[in-house]
Amino acid sequence: MYKSIVIGTGPAGLTAAIYLARANLKPLVIEGMQPGGQLTTTTEVENFPGFPQGIMGPELMDNMRQQAERFGAEFKSAWVESVDFSERPFKVNVEGMGELLAESVIISTGASAKYLGIPGEQENVGRGVSTCATCDGFFFRGKKIIVIGGGDSAMEEASFLTRFASSVTVVNRRTELRASKIMQDRARENEKIQWALDRTPVEVVTSETGVKGLKVRNNETGEEELIEAEGVFVAIGHTPNTGFLGNQITTDPTGYILVKPGTTETNIPGVFACGDVQDTRYRQAITAAGTGCMAAMDCEKYLEGHMVHDWSETLNK
Incomplete structure (x- = not known):
């Protein structure tokens, strides 16, 4: 007892x-x-x-x-x-x-935190891959960042990270976002935020110095491309x-x-x-x-x- x-x-x-x-x-x-x-x-x-x-x-x-x-x-x-x-x-x-x-x-x-389960993700948590913009955004001052997700959390994280990053690219596997209209509008009005919609994350790519970018597949063409970034934030809930x-x-x-x-x-x-x-x-x-x-x-x-x-x-x- x-x-x-x-x-x-x-x-x-x-x-x-x-x-x-x-x-x-x-x-x-x-x-x-x-x-x-x-x-x-x-x-x-x-x-x-x-x-x-x-x-x-x-x-x-x-x-x-x-x-x-x-x-x-x-x-x-x-x-x-x-x-x-x-x-x-x-x-x-x-x-x-x-x-x-x-x-x-x-x-x-x-x-x-939910993860995607793609290669290069789990082994780089805390080394360029994060699930918390408030916790880790400061470490990416002046760098390119990717945010994965299409909901309110992803829009909020992307907007927050523009305070530090040189640019933020939002990657979402669908063409449309799930985020509320007000959150979408706020993100779209931010000049630092770029968009890579209808893209499926395939792999977090690294080099000897850390995260190099995110390999994604274009869902329309099937072709793969590398989006260069030094930080990848997973914001899928x-x-x-x-x-x-x-x-x-x-x-x-x-x-x-x-x-x-x-x-x-x-x-x-x-x-x-x-x-x-x-x-x-x-x-x-x-x-x-x-x-x-x-x-x-x-x-x-x-x-x-x-x-x-x-x-x-x-x-x-």
């Missing part, structure tokens, strides 16, 4: 763990298959407060983990297969550990990591967890959500950390009046 189990790490889960541990709630953190979350796949993080010279993503996550461990948080590298929130204590089924019981649960499993919940938590139509406005409370009392798994708008390390703090404080307040297990003997040991 645990007072609280945190499912997932990243800035949200680790911040929640720090606050829970400092409150003497001795949380168990289930790290999943990618401890530290998406930041472990990035290189330098320059927009996280407190690091004027920047910090490497994996180092930032490791520092947060050590901070949580210092206050007594327990970590397990495992995969949560399923949960049962029908009654308290809640049941969390963990691969290799069996069924764990918890008086409260914080879900911080994040959202995974994100998938929240909520499949293991088995529809027990209320989500929006795309799977993001819905929380009570101004809190991290889900539809089930005692279950909280923080970070990108409930954030469809900001998706930044600092905002995720902030909601992790909120989740821990919401959880602590909840447990004050809803303990189902006498912890006095355990705490006195």
Whole structure:
């Protein structure tokens, strides 16, 4: 029996763990298959407060983990297969550990960026390939950039990247864009944005110095061509990591967890959500950390009046 189990790490889960541990709630953190979350796949993080010279993503996550461990948080590298929130204590089924019981649960499993699955893509993430313009746009100042996608997110990323890039080429496999009219109009009015529509991405092409461009296929002629660029931003959406919940938590139509406005409370009392798994708008390390703090404080307040297990003997040991 645990007072609280945190499912997932990243800035949200680790911040929640720090606050829970400092409150003497001795949380168990289930790290999943990618401890530290998406930041472990990035290189330098320059927009996280407190690091004027920047910090490497994996180092930032490791520092947060050590901070949580210092206050007594327990970590397990495992995969949560399923949960049962029908009654308290809640049941969390963990691969290799069996069924764990918890008086409260914080879900911080994040959202995974969608990728194309083409050659040269995954192996160059953080080395010229990115899924976050806000995170990485600064590194491409004065360079040519490609944005792949045709929705609102792609238009927003392309417009944002023109602040840094010498030019931005939007690549979309269809002739028409899915983005709203206002977003399309805004992008089309930007002189720095060029268009390569009705093109299917085939391969991210690299050289010894990094990304060289994107090979695309003209869907009308079948011919392949290389669009030169030093950065490729994939903007085809994100998938929240909520499949293991088995529809027990209320989500929006795309799977993001819905929380009570101004809190991290889900539809089930005692279950909280923080970070990108409930954030469809900001998706930044600092905002995720902030909601992790909120989740821990919401959880602590909840447990004050809803303990189902006498912890006095355990705490006195």
